[in-house]
Amino acid sequence: MRALTLPAPAKLNRLLRITGRRPDGYHSLQTLFQILDSGDTLRFLPRLDSDDITLSPALANVAEADNLVVRAARLLQQQTGCRQGAAIELEKRLPMGGGLGGGSSNAATTLLALDHLWGLNLGIDRLAALGLTLGADVPVFVRGDTAWAEGIGEQLVPVDLAPCWFVVIHPDVEISTAAVFGHPGLTRDSTVISMRRALAGAAPDAVWRNDCESIVRALYPEVDRALSWLDQYGNATLTGTGACVFCPLDDEAQADQVLRQVPDGWQAFKARGSNRSPLHLALDTAKGLDRAQG
Numbered sequence: 001m002r003a004l005t006l007p008a009p010a011k012l013n014r015l016l017r018i019t020g021r022r023p024d025g026y027h028s029l030q031t032l033f034q035i036l037d038s039g040d041t042l043r044f045l046p047r048l049d050s051d052d053i054t055l056s057p058a059l060a061n062v063a064e065a066d067n068l069v070v071r072a073a074r075l076l077q078q079q080t081g082c083r084q085g086a087a088i089e090l091e092k093r094l095p096m097g098g099g100l101g102g103g104s105s106n107a108a109t110t111l112l113a114l115d116h117l118w119g120l121n122l123g124i125d126r127l128a129a130l131g132l133t134l135g136a137d138v139p140v141f142v143r144g145d146t147a148w149a150e151g152i153g154e155q156l157v158p159v160d161l162a163p164c165w166f167v168v169i170h171p172d173v174e175i176s177t178a179a180v181f182g183h184p185g186l187t188r189d190s191t192v193i194s195m196r197r198a199l200a201g202a203a204p205d206a207v208w209r210n211d212c213e214s215i216v217r218a219l220y221p222e223v224d225r226a227l228s229w230l231d232q233y234g235n236a237t238l239t240g241t242g243a244c245v246f247c248p249l250d251d252e253a254q255a256d257q258v259l260r261q262v263p264d265g266w267q268a269f270k271a272r273g274s275n276r277s278p279l280h281l282a283l284d285t286a287k288g289l290d291r292a293q294g
């Protein structure tokens with residue numbers, strides 16, 4: 001049977017407002033998810049003879065059973081009774097605990113790939129709901145649109161943003177999302193703003209920030225330094241709960257210029273914003289080829 005190679009793109013939170021805390025401990029928020037054209041790559045080889053799920057190479061400090069790729073595949077098997085398996089390869093480029101949603105994106109790519117290869121055809125709504133049980137960031141990657149989000153990040157309204165480039169810097173620290181959301185000093189009472197006004201540029205500039213930033217800056221001086229450094233080139237912002245910081249730039253040439261100046265010791269990359277996820281573009285192409293080949 002054929003193998004399928006698919007991207008698992010990164011996301012940025014162009015803004016992140018925490019507007020409350022729910023009884024289950026999760027936080028209600030407003031965010032603008034920007035999907036990027038860069039990320040990890042996954043290769044799926046379906047198995048008809050066994051329901052084994054294997055993943056290689058292993059990720060440092062993540063047991064195979066805890067890897068979101070394996071958890072997504074097992075979840076699909078449990079929910080559908082599917083007895084097929086898969087050998088999966090993961091080419092990891094995104095930093096872990098970076099706020100780029102790497103694990104969540106890996107899970108979404110796995111859900112969509114195996115839904116196709118195993119012939120399950122669950123549909124996007126069901127896959128997004130299953131994804132939400134794996135993490136709050138999974139549904140946006142399943143649906144595949146740059147989007148305004150509310151709820152815990154699962155109520156999504158696709159938006160078309162102007163073409164934009166970004167420089168993303170990864171200060172060499174890994175940050176636990178749960179630890180930031182659990183911090184007593186976290187801002188949890190931001191007012192709810194209007195999506196329409198924010199996207200029309202009618203909201204105050206102060207809206208284009210991340211409520212996790214002050215806590216993360218205080219706990220991780222390296223993130224503080226990266227934000228201060230990048231801010232000389234534009235509106236430097238934290239993504240998710242960090243550790244990555246980013247700055248929007250008008251074009252690739254400007255991004256290259258900033259990249260050349262990044263001090264030693266920080267990893268950095270440039271990426272283009274994508275209103276439609278590269279995962280969905282690649283999967284549409286693969287499905288088209290399958291149909292053409294009968």
Ligand SMILES: C[C@](O)(CO)[C@H](O)COP(=O)(O)OP(=O)(O)OC[C@H]1O[C@@H](n2ccc(N)nc2=O)[C@H](O)[C@@H]1O
Pocket residue numbers: 013016025026027028029031099101104134135136137138151152153177178181182240241
């Ligand atoms: C910070 C963001 O990256 C913004 O896009 C996401 O909200 C985080 O999404 P995620 O990593 O998929 O988060 P999950 O794996 O679901 O949750 C990790 C931990 O973060 C906290 N969490 C997460 C999302 C949310 N809206 N409220 C929370 O309080 C919870 O304590 C949870 O135990």
Ligand SMILES: Nc1ncnc2c1ncn2[C@@H]1O[C@H](COP(=O)(O)OP(=O)(O)OP(=O)(O)O)[C@@H](O)[C@H]1O
Pocket residue numbers: 059061062066067068069095096097098099100101102103104106107137175177240241242243
């Ligand atoms: N396939 C995976 N890729 C990355 N991390 C994984 C994966 N599977 C499980 N994890 C676990 O999830 C944690 C968070 O990883 P991830 O890279 O998604 O962080 P993040 O970019 O901060 O995510 P988010 O922005 O969604 O909070 C890791 O520290 C790791 O323990």
